[in-house]
Each structure stands twice: as C-alpha cells, then as structure tokens.
Amino acid sequence: MRRYLSLSIVACLAYSLVAPLLDIAMTDLPSTVAVFLSNSVMLVVVGLVIVYRGLSIRTYLRHPRTPHIVAMGVLLSVGLLTYYRALELGPVSVVVPIYGLFIVVSSLVGIVAFDETVTPRKVAAIVLSVVAIALMSI
Numbered sequence: 283m284r285r286y287l288s289l290s291i292v293a294c295l296a297y298s299l300v301a302p303l304l305d306i307a308m309t310d311l312p313s314t315v316a317v318f319l320s321n322s323v324m325l326v327v328v329g330l331v332i333v334y335r336g337l338s339i340r341t342y343l344r345h346p347r348t349p350h351i352v353a354m355g356v357l358l359s360v361g362l363l364t365y366y367r368a369l370e371l372g373p374v375s376v377v378v379p380i381y382g383l384f385i386v387v388s389s390l391v392g393i394v395a396f397d398e399t400v401t402p403r404k405v406a407a408i409v410l411s412v413v414a415i416a417l418m419s420i
Contacts, residue, residue, distance in 0.1 A: 301374045304366060313366040321362070379418040386411050 308316055332339065342348060361384075368377045386408050392398045 301369060301378045304369050305374050308366070308370045313370040314363065316370075317362050317366045376419050379415040383412070383415055386415075 304316060304320075311319075365377070365381055368381070389404070389408055393400055393404075
C-alpha cells in the first residue's frame with residue numbers, strides 16, 4: 283500500500299473520534315476552552331515530533347510560502363472555533379456531516395483554482411457526497 287494511503291486511513295480513524303470525545307468533554311467545558319486545551323496538546327506533540335526529526339523552524343520563518351501557512355492558521359482557527367461551538371450546541375450526527383462538506387468545497391477549489399482534471403466519476407462523487415451529507419443532516 284502506498285504510504286500516503288495508510289497515513290490517510292490513520293488520520294481518518296483518529297479524527298473520527300474527535301467529535302464524539304468533544305461532545306462528551308463539552309458537557310462541562312466551554313467550546314473555546316476545549317479548542318485551547320486540545321490544540322495546546324497538539325502543539326506540544328507536534329513540537330516533540332519536530333525535535334525528534336531534527337527539524338528547524340527558524341529556517342522556514344522567512345520562507346516565501348510562510349504567509350500561506352499563516353493564512354491557513356487563521357482559517358484553521360476560525361474553522362475549529364466554529365466547529366467546536368457547533369458541536370457544543372448541536373448533535374454530532376448533524377454537525378459532523380455538515381462540517382464534512384469541506385471535502386466537497388476543497389475538491390471544487392482544487393478543480394477551479396488548480397485546474398485539476400474533472401472526470402464524470404469526480405462529478406458523481408461530489409454530487410453523491412452532497413446528497414449523503416444532506417440525508418445525514420436531516
């Protein structure tokens with residue numbers, strides 16, 4: 283199996299447990315505190331991985347692509363804050379599928395902005411994804 287496929291499966295399995303755990307945690311914690319605590323853990327873990335791999339962050343602070351990472355960080359913050367708040371207010375079975383539309387939106391951005399190939403199979407997958415999410419969210 284290609285390495286990116288196995289990593290994608292691990293990511294999917296790990297991320298699949300995030301919303302249910304958040305739902306349990308946010309019965310007593312505000313969503314913003316949950317975002318802060320969970321991302322603090324992530325920061326420490328990623329920092330340890332960077333140290334383990336012997337990478338230097340300083341090298342990349344002035345990299346031409348760093349502004350893209352900063353913009354992504356802002357968008358990720360907005361996305362996580364609103365996602366956690368939605369999970370605090372609504373049921374996992376409705377919030378997660380709607381949040382999952384990011385896959386469709388990202389695919390469309392890839393097609394429009396990066397001139398990725400459009401095939402009948404991709405169009406069908408996007409349409410069926412929207413239908414599936416709509417059915418799960420009702």
